[in-house]
Amino acid sequence: MVWTTIRLYTPLSDADIETLHAGDRILLNGNIYTARDEAHKRLTGYIDNKKPLPLDFNGAIIFYAGPTPASPGKVIGSIGPTTAVRMDPYAIKLLEYTGIKGMIGKGERSQELRDACKLYKCIYFAATGGVAALLNRHIKSSEIVLYDDLGTEAVRRLEVADFPVIVVNDIYGRDLYEIGRKKFSKSVEDILA
Amino acid sequence: MREIPVEEVQDKIEKLFVMANFELPEEVVHIIIKAAHLETSPTAKEIFRQILKNAEIARDEKLPLCQDCGVALIFMEIGQDIVFTGGDLSSAVNEGVRRAYKNNYLRFSIVEDPFSRVNTKNNTPAFIHYEIVPGNELRIIIMPKGGGCENMSQLRMFSPSAGINGVKKFILESVKQSGANPCPPLFLGIGIGGTFEYAPYLAKKALLRKIGTPNPDPSLDSLERELLEGINTLGIGPQGMGGSITALAVHILKAPCHIASLPVALSFQCHSHRYKEVII
Structure with a gap:
C-alpha cells in the first residue's frame, strides 16, 4: 500500500468524497461534531417527529466520541473513537436527512450502513482507538453546542488540526477491514487443521 | 490478627x-514494542507508532x-x-x-x-x-x-464432548467475530471450567497475571502459545485493519467443573491494558 496522506477541510463536498478510497490516510482540518448513542437518539427524534434539526449538519463530520474532562489549561481531555456499529440504526437516518458527509469511529459497520454510504455519499473514517492522549493534541478548541445534560455524551463542536484518520468505507463499496485482512488471514478451519 | x-x-x-x-505498565509497553517490530503492513506500523506515542504523551502531560x-x-x-x-x-x-x-x-x-x-x-x-x-x-x-472490549465478552456452556478442539474453535471464532471492535491488538483472558458465573470470573482474573510471565501450568502454557499463534493468523491486525498481530497475549485459568459441563468464558482486553497491583 502506498502511504500518502491527504489533507481535508470541512465542510466536505461530494467532490471531496469522490476522491477518497478505503485505506487512504487523512488529516482532517476544520470543525467536526461529537455525538454518541444518546445524542443520536435525540437527533433522529427530530426526524421522526418531522421537525427541523437544531444544527445544520450539511457537509459535516460526526465523531463518535465522549472525551474526558479538560484539566486546567487544556481545551479538552483525552478523546478517541467509540464502537461505531452501535450508531448504525440512527446514522442511516441522519445520512438520509441531514447531508452528513463523514463519520469517525472504530470497528465494522453494518451492510445497511455501508449501502447508505454509497447512496448518500458519505465516508466512514476510523481513528485509532486507545490513543486518546495523542488525539488530544489535534483538538484546537471545543464547545458544547447541544445536550449539555449528557456530560461526556454532549454534542461538541471541535476545531481540529491535522486530525489523523483512515478511510474505512468509501462510496464505492470498499471496506478497509476486509481488504486489510485478506492479505494476512487464514480460516479457523485451516488454523486448527 | x-x-x-x-x-x-x-x-x-x-x-x-x-x-x-x-x-501504561512497563511490561505492556515492552510487549507492544516487540510486536511492532514484527508487523509488516504500513497501516499496522503506524497504529503501533500511535499507541507508543500515546503512552508517552499520557504519562508526560497527565492525560488519560x-x-x-x-x-x-x-x-x-x-x-x-x-x-x-x-x-x-x-x-x-x-x-x-x-x-x-x-x-x-x-x-x-x-x-x-x-x-x-x-x-x-x-x-x-x-x-x-x-x-x-x-x-x-x-x-x-x-x-x-473499557466498554468496547467488555462488550465482546463471550460465555459458552459446552457439553463435555466438545473437548479441547471445540474450545479452541470457539475461542478463534469469537476473536474473529470481534474484529476491530475490542481495539486490537488484544489481551485475551480465558476461563475454562467452573460454573456459569465462575468461568467469566476466571477469564477476568486470568488477565491480571503479569504480562510477560508464563502460565505456571505447563499444559495451559502450551495451550496459550498455540492459541496466540492461531489468533495471530486470523489476520485481523492492529485496529482490525489487517496484520500479523491481533493478540499480544493469551492467559488461561481453569477450574474443576460438573460432570455434565464444560464452561468457557472469554474476556477481551484492549491494547491499553491498564492494571496495577499493591500488597499491604
Whole structure:
C-alpha cells in the first residue's frame, strides 16, 4: 500500500468524497461534531417527529466520541473513537436527512450502513482507538453546542488540526477491514487443521 | 490478627486508579514494542507508532491513556487474619474510586440504571471481587476496563464432548467475530471450567497475571502459545485493519467443573491494558 496522506477541510463536498478510497490516510482540518448513542437518539427524534434539526449538519463530520474532562489549561481531555456499529440504526437516518458527509469511529459497520454510504455519499473514517492522549493534541478548541445534560455524551463542536484518520468505507463499496485482512488471514478451519 | 484501617485501603485504591489511567505498565509497553517490530503492513506500523506515542504523551502531560477510563474493576485477596477497622470496607473502596475519578479529570462511564442511563457522575459503583486467602496480607489488583472490549465478552456452556478442539474453535471464532471492535491488538483472558458465573470470573482474573510471565501450568502454557499463534493468523491486525498481530497475549485459568459441563468464558482486553497491583 502506498502511504500518502491527504489533507481535508470541512465542510466536505461530494467532490471531496469522490476522491477518497478505503485505506487512504487523512488529516482532517476544520470543525467536526461529537455525538454518541444518546445524542443520536435525540437527533433522529427530530426526524421522526418531522421537525427541523437544531444544527445544520450539511457537509459535516460526526465523531463518535465522549472525551474526558479538560484539566486546567487544556481545551479538552483525552478523546478517541467509540464502537461505531452501535450508531448504525440512527446514522442511516441522519445520512438520509441531514447531508452528513463523514463519520469517525472504530470497528465494522453494518451492510445497511455501508449501502447508505454509497447512496448518500458519505465516508466512514476510523481513528485509532486507545490513543486518546495523542488525539488530544489535534483538538484546537471545543464547545458544547447541544445536550449539555449528557456530560461526556454532549454534542461538541471541535476545531481540529491535522486530525489523523483512515478511510474505512468509501462510496464505492470498499471496506478497509476486509481488504486489510485478506492479505494476512487464514480460516479457523485451516488454523486448527 | 492484623488490623488494617479501611482508610488505608481507600488511599491505595485512589492512587492505583490514578496511576493506571495515566501510565501504561512497563511490561505492556515492552510487549507492544516487540510486536511492532514484527508487523509488516504500513497501516499496522503506524497504529503501533500511535499507541507508543500515546503512552508517552499520557504519562508526560497527565492525560488519560484512553477517553474510556473504564469501569473500576477490583480484585482483593484478603488474608483471613486481617480485621478491617474504621468503617465499611466496600464503602471505603468506592470512596477511593470516586476520589480518583473526580479529582483527576477522568471520565465517568457508569450509569445508575441499565434503562434510565443516568450517569452516577463519579464512576462508582466499583465492581469488587473479594477472595479470602490464608495469611495476613491484603493483595489488591485494579483494572479500569473499557466498554468496547467488555462488550465482546463471550460465555459458552459446552457439553463435555466438545473437548479441547471445540474450545479452541470457539475461542478463534469469537476473536474473529470481534474484529476491530475490542481495539486490537488484544489481551485475551480465558476461563475454562467452573460454573456459569465462575468461568467469566476466571477469564477476568486470568488477565491480571503479569504480562510477560508464563502460565505456571505447563499444559495451559502450551495451550496459550498455540492459541496466540492461531489468533495471530486470523489476520485481523492492529485496529482490525489487517496484520500479523491481533493478540499480544493469551492467559488461561481453569477450574474443576460438573460432570455434565464444560464452561468457557472469554474476556477481551484492549491494547491499553491498564492494571496495577499493591500488597499491604
